[in-house]
Amino acid sequence: xxxxxxxxxxxxxxxxxxxxxxxxxxxxxxxxxxxxxxxxxxxxxxxxxxxxxxxxxxxxxxxxxxxxxxxxxxxxxxxxxxxxxxxxxxxxxxxxxxxxxxxxxxxxxxxxxxxxxxxxxxxxxxxxxxxxxxxxxxxxxxxxxxxxxxxxxxxxxxxxxxxxxxxxxxxxxxxxxxxxxxxxxxxxxxxxxxxxxxxxxxxxxxxxxxxxxxxxxxxxxxxxxxxxxxxxxxxxxxxxxxxxxxxxxxxxxxxxxxxxxxxxxxxxxxxxxxxxxxxxxxxxxxxxxxxxxxxxxxxxxxxxxxxxxxxxxxxxxxxxxxxxxxxxxxxxxxxxxxxxxxxxxxxxxxxxxxxxxxxxxxxxxxxxxxxxxxxxxxxxxxxxxxxxxxxxxxxxxxxxxxxxxxxxxxxxxxxxxxxxx
Numbered sequence: 001x002x003x004x005x006x007x008x009x010x011x012x013x014x015x016x017x018x019x020x021x022x023x024x025x026x027x028x029x030x031x032x033x034x035x036x037x038x039x040x041x042x043x044x045x046x047x048x049x050x051x052x053x054x055x056x057x058x059x060x061x062x063x064x065x066x067x068x069x070x071x072x073x074x075x076x077x078x079x080x081x082x083x084x085x086x087x088x089x090x091x092x093x094x095x096x097x098x099x100x101x102x103x104x105x106x107x108x109x110x111x112x113x114x115x116x117x118x119x120x121x122x123x124x125x126x127x128x129x130x131x132x133x134x135x136x137x138x139x140x141x142x143x144x145x146x147x148x149x150x151x152x153x154x155x156x157x158x159x160x161x162x163x164x165x166x167x168x169x170x171x172x173x174x175x176x177x178x179x180x181x182x183x184x185x186x187x188x189x190x191x192x193x194x195x196x197x198x199x200x201x202x203x204x205x206x207x208x209x210x211x212x213x214x215x216x217x218x219x220x221x222x223x224x225x226x227x228x229x230x231x232x233x234x235x236x237x238x239x240x241x242x243x244x245x246x247x248x249x250x251x252x253x254x255x256x257x258x259x260x261x262x263x264x265x266x267x268x269x270x271x272x273x274x275x276x277x278x279x280x281x282x283x284x285x286x287x288x289x290x291x292x293x294x295x296x297x298x299x300x301x302x303x304x305x306x307x308x309x310x311x312x313x314x315x316x317x318x319x320x321x322x323x324x325x326x327x328x329x330x331x332x333x334x335x336x337x338x339x340x341x342x343x344x345x346x347x348x349x350x351x352x353x354x355x356x357x358x359x360x361x362x363x364x365x366x367x368x369x370x371x372x373x374x375x376x377x378x379x380x381x382x383x384x385x386x387x388x389x390x391x392x393x394x395x396x397x398x399x400x401x402x403x404x405x406x407x408x409x410x411x412x413x414x415x416x417x418x419x420x421x
Contacts, residue, residue, distance in 0.1 A: 002341055003029045003333055009147060009157030010034065011135050011170050015049075015056075015113075016305035016322030017163030018120035021128055022063045023330035032157075033124075034149065036134035040121060047190070047230030048222045049116060050078055050108040055320035057102070057109075059327040060119075068119045069111065070102070074225050077110035077208055084376055085214025086267040087204060091380060094206055108316075112225050135169050144300055159341070160301045161329070163322070166287070168307035175295040175303075179287035179310050182367055185237040186284040186313075187255070189273060192228045198272045205229060213376035215265045221273075231273055232284070234314075235262060236371060242283035249281045286312040286367065291360045294353050297346035304329060309356040314366040317359050325352055 008024060010017045013035030024031045037043055051057050051069075060066045082091040100107040121129065138147040144158040162170025166179075194202040201221060204210060210221040218234040238244070247254050256274040263270065273279070288311045302308075305322030325348075332338065332348035369378060 001027075001334065001336070002338060002344060003027075003159075006030065006158040007144075007156065008032070008159050008161065009145070009155065010161045010163050011147075012163035012165060012168075012305075012307070013037070013129055014163060014165065014305065014322065015116060015120065015319050016326050017161070018117065018124065018129075019059050019063060019323045020161060020163065020304065020326035020330055022065070022120060022123045023059075023326060024333070025124055025128070026063070027330075027334050029334070031128065032155075033129045034133035034135065034147070034155075035129055035131055038132050040117075040129075040131070048074070048077060048110045048112050048224055049319045050110050050316050051323075052317075052320045053103065053105055053107055055317075055324035057107075059323035062327055063123065065119055065123055066102075068123075069109075069116075072115040072119060073109040073111040074207075074223075075109070077223055077225075078108050079206075079208035081204065081206070081208065081210050082376070082379055083204070083210060083212045085212060085217075085263075085265055085270075087200075087212065087269040089204075090376065094208065115225070135164065138173065158300060162301070162303040162307040163305055163326075164307050166306040166310040168303065168310075170301070171303060171307055174298065174301055175293075177290055177293055177295065179289050181239045182286045182288055182312055182364070183236055183239075184234055184286040184312065184367060184371055185241050186232045186234045186286060187249075188230065188232045188282045188284055189279050190228060190230045191273065191276060191279055194223075194227060194229045197276050198229075200269055201231075201272050202229070204269075211379070212266075212270070213370070213379060215263075216371050216373055216375075217263060217266075218370050218375070219263075219266075219270060219273075233259070233263070234286075234371060237285075239285065242285060249283055252277045252279050252281070255279075255281050288312060288360060288364055288367075289356070291357050291364070293356055295349075297342055297349055299340075299342035299345065302329065302345045302349060304352075308352060309360065311356075311360050311363045312367045314370055315359065315363040317363060321355070321359060324355075328352065 008029060008031040010021055010033045013033045017033050021031050021033050060069050079093040081089050083089050132151055134150040136148045136150045138145045141156060144156055145160050146154060146156055148154045162168050164170055191197050205221055205223050207223050212219040216236060221229055221231040223229045247258055249255060252274060259274050289309055304325035306318060309321055328351050329348045332344040335344060338344040369375060
């Protein structure tokens with residue numbers, strides 16, 4: 001086996017890195033995950049994730065964890081309501097009869113990030129994750145790498161896997177490619193005890209999702225199993241707006257003032273999201289790696305997930321691509337017919353590049369039209385009953401919808417042609 005007597009260092013303990021660790025340990029491979037968090041509970045995990053049959057769920061199935069997933073996912077949390085900027089419901093999936101189940105191509109079951117991380121952590125050896133290991137630098141050492149962490153510790157690894165997210169420090173050791181500014185900044189927030197703190201939005205949410213459109217802007221709200229919910233505005237800004245705005249994002253009053261001014265055409269109902277002084281806000285400028293991303297394969301280092309294929313979240317593909325990367329990389333590294341590590345890594349990267357070019361196209365398409373003047377009408381057109389059935393990315397979901405000819409023309413599609421095939 002290619003990895004016999006090799007030490008594998010995965011930098012980053014998100015879903016992608018942990019999935020890879022699980023899959024490699026199932027092959028008795030020596031792997032460690034180096035995570036910057038102090039421990040498993042020091043940081044509250046993010047919001048809900050929808051896993052897709054052909055990617056996230058496929059990886060969990062191969063990892064032997066799909067039954068665990070079924071005990072922790074939240075049925076109905078994927079149902080969405082589409083509203084206008086006055087919080088008026090224009091489309092409601094809650095009133096539809098749903099028949100999708102595990103194994104169906106378009107099934108997108110939701111799970112909170114925390115429980116998913118716990119499933120993965122509990123599936124690997126207790127000493128696999130080395131906490132409080134924030135990457136600082138590394139240099140080549142023989143055929144491998146000497147890695148130094150900010151806590152002063154250093155280790156040797158034969159192979160390094162960068163799973164350290166959108167702001168990856170490992171990326172620069174693999175490629176000179178730089179992410180491209182999309183023109184959109186998201187402002188992310190989280191509300192605890194939502195039924196009390198934001199009762200009107202909580203009622204509108206109904207345990208699922210809200211996609212609100214208006215005036216070139218979006219507002220997406222997602223429920224969580226602990227009674228909280230996460231939300232994010234999306235609007236056009238200049239690059240580095242988050243630093244140039246002068247807003248203290250730790251001060252909810254300043255953020256509320258900004259929202260009232262920037263979203264002046266939006267109903268007062270939405271201000272409920274910004275009025276609680278305990279709400280935490282994080283600005284997230286949106287970038288995308290070049291869609292023609294490629295680099296020359298190395299024999300001892302590669303990337304997965306956002307470290308490789310960073311893109312906006314408007315197709316819900318981030319975690320799914322990371323977990324599929326983990327699956328395909330594990331298969332490439334443990335393939336008995338592959339006799340060279342560089343060849344194995346190159347095989348994996350070839351699949352990843354091809355997939356990202358398509359998924360990235362769909363994501364960037366979504367990012368553009370969802371922040372256009374006609375976004376609400378175009379979204380609702382997808383659900384019109386008068387013409388063609390297609391599969392198309394919608395926000396964080398990938399659902400079967402009906403498209404009118406004008407929207408097919410907008411997308412540059414012909415009848416029976418999918419955005420992502």
